[in-house]
Amino acid sequence: MATLKLLTALAAAAVLPAQATVRAETPDSLRRPVTSTYSVEAGGSRMFDTYLSPLRYDGVRVGLSGEWQKMMPASPRHLLMQMDASISSAFDRNPARSTTMYDFTAHFAWGMLYTLRFSDAWSAGFGGTVGFTAGAAYLPVNGNNPANADVDVMLSLRAQGAYRFTLWGRSFTLRDCVTVPTAGAMFSPGFGESYYEIYLGNSSGLAHAAWWGNHFCIDNRLSLTFPLAGRQVTAGYRFSYASRWVNNLSSRRVSHSFTIGLTFGPQNPGVR
Numbered sequence: 636m637a638t639l640k641l642l643t644a645l646a647a648a649a650v651l652p653a654q655a656t657v658r659a660e661t662p663d664s665l666r667r668p669v670t671s672t673y674s675v676e677a678g679g680s681r682m683f684d685t686y687l688s689p690l691r692y693d694g695v696r697v698g699l700s701g702e703w704q705k706m707m708p709a710s711p712r713h714l715l716m717q718m719d720a721s722i723s724s725a726f727d728r729n730p731a732r733s734t735t736m737y738d739f740t741a742h743f744a745w746g747m748l749y750t751l752r753f754s755d756a757w758s759a760g761f762g763g764t765v766g767f768t769a770g771a772a773y774l775p776v777n778g779n780n781p782a783n784a785d786v787d788v789m790l791s792l793r794a795q796g797a798y799r800f801t802l803w804g805r806s807f808t809l810r811d812c813v814t815v816p817t818a819g820a821m822f823s824p825g826f827g828e829s830y831y832e833i834y835l836g837n838s839s840g841l842a843h844a845a846w847w848g849n850h851f852c853i854d855n856r857l858s859l860t861f862p863l864a865g866r867q868v869t870a871g872y873r874f875s876y877a878s879r880w881v882n883n884l885s886s887r888r889v890s891h892s893f894t895i896g897l898t899f900g901p902q903n904p905g906v907r
Contacts, residue, residue: 674896698723
């Protein structure tokens with residue numbers, strides 16, 4: 636009996652350090668996995684840019700986007716890091732349908748949200764992001780000034796809510812994320828100033844402070860994540876509105892898009 640107790644004690648002493656070692660060596664990516672979503676989007680587009688034309692154009696916008704989320708080690712129950720990137724193109728025609736204005740936009744943002752869990756189903760997050768947008772509108776019929784750049788760096792407010800529920804024995808997550816740029820800087824040529832003049836060295840007055848009074852934008856993404864054929868599918872709706880008023884010039888880009896993509900990792904990392 637004494638021999639049996641001794642062997643049991645030795646086995647326990649050997650197993651416990653091994654379990655501690657396994658926990659210590661568990662990669663952070665397994666303990667706090669990254670949730671990644673890759674989507675395509677397509678929908679209606681409307682835009683005008685008085686630097687190029689006083690007319691309003693409408694057509695279609697298509698794009699690709701990616702989003703990455705992860706709970707942070709400093710506060711793994713509340714602090715959520717987010718990154719998102721997107722590229723999109725619009726092909727809009729004038730009212731007479733005689734010419735097309737093209738638009739290309741790329742965007743990247745990084746942010747942190749403080750998340751709250753109200754129940755096993757409901758969660759919300761509030762925080763901010765820093766983002767960079769670069770793009771251009773192109774109107775071929777304009778001989779001297781056929782293009783206008785759209786560049787800004789903005790600090791934004793962001794809020795999101797998520798609801799997790801079960802239907803037909805499967806887990807669904809409904810999520811809405813709203814981002815509103817608040818303060819930063821943007822680029823704009825002067826009224827009547829050509830890019831050739833800028834090229835020749837007329838570079839003063841191109842950078843401007845941006846705030847809600849002259850640069851109002853909103854990005855709203857509503858999505859539903861659900862299992863399908865062994866994958867996590869995310870489908871939803873995206874509303875994007877971007878407008879600016881500076882140097883007696885005005886521009887606006889509005890789109891309503893359907894999005895669909897694949898999600899890898901936890902459906903809603905804000906609920907742990």
